[in-house]
Amino acid sequence: MAIRRIRVFPDPILRKKCRVVRRVDDKIRDLAADMIETLDAAGGIGLAANQVGALQRVVTIHMLGEESAEVLVNPEIRATEGEREIIEGCLSFPGYEGLVKRAISVKARWLDENGSKMTVTAEELYAQAIEHEIDHLNGILYVDHLLAHQKLVAAGSLKREDEPHMHDVELEIHTDHSDDDEVEPDESGIEIVESTIKFSDLYSDSSISQMQYDLRSAGYVVDDPEPEHDTGHQHHGQAGHEQVESDDPHLNGGVLLDPEHRH
Ligand SMILES: [Zn+2]
Known part of the structure; x- marks a missing residue:
């Protein structure tokens, strides 16, 4: 098993249609094992094969609280x-989130890693993840799927209720890749665990800068007329060429994971 580099917008592979898997064999199982390792390292909920460079119809989903x-x-x-309207994020847009429309429940089917047929009726976050990954x-x-007049904003900016959201795949991006493994309460009193996974294991720095530039050029994030003002966590996507940074010392270094997502 190995962690694979996650492709970020606007990598053209994210716009490719993946091929139907003819046989669920060891090659597919190896790909899936790598995807799970990558997904868990990133603290995400779902990952599709083209996000790690493989054009096969393979998805991994790791729901909060589920062992595997x-x-x-x-x-x-x-x-x-x-x-319903819901906050969503994506490992191929690290550091951002937006409001989208998704179904309340979906009926879906697939083959598992042994080739067995699965049929599922999914709701809430699970349904959202299935829709997002099949997309x-x-x-x-x-x-x-962004709602009309909506833009992407920095992950964590949008108002949310207590229930978990797809945004929870968010990664905070920082230039400082320190290995601190501290547990610190944030301003809402929720403990934040800093992962020891290096950001550079998951993403290439140059692709992140390119993503931030292209998101802005494509109009997915708002140009900030006053890039100097200090907004704390509220970056509102003004990052431009720069990496999303935070003055909050709790947020420095590596990839942020909510401890709940590590199960
Ligand atoms: Zn995604």
């Missing part, structure tokens, strides 16, 4: 029910 991740081969949505396999990104 699931492997979804050739996943398909059979039906959706309802509609990836079809070259669709969550920015394609």
Whole structure:
């Protein structure tokens, strides 16, 4: 198993349609094992194969509180029910989140890592993750679902209720890659665990700068007329060419994980 580099917007592979897997064999299982390792290292909920450079219809989902991740081969949505607006993030847009419309529940089917047929009715975050990841396999990104007049903002900026959201795949990006493994309460009293996974194991720095530049050029983030003002956590996507930085010492270094997501 190995951690694979996560591709970020606007890497063209994220717009490619992944191929149907003909046989669930050891090659697919190896890919899935790498994807799970990468997903867990990033503290994410879901990862699609093209996000790590493989054009196969393979997804891994690791729901909060679940001991192990699931492997979804050739996943398909059979039906959706309802509609809701929800905060979402994506490991290919590290440091950002936005408001999208998703179904309330989905019926889906796929093959597991042994090739067994699975049929699932999923709700809430699980449904959101399935929709989000199947979109990836079809070259669709969550920015394609942004609500009218909505932009991406820095992860953690949007108002949220207590329930977990897809934003929880968020990564905070920092220039300082220190290895501190401290547990510190943030301003909401929630403990933050800093991962010892190096940011550079998951992402290439140059692709992150390129992403931030391209998100701005494409109009997905708002140009900040006063880039100097100090907004603490509220970056509102003004990062431009710069990395998203924070003055908060708790946030310095590596990838941030909520301890809940490490199970
Ligand atoms: Zn994603």
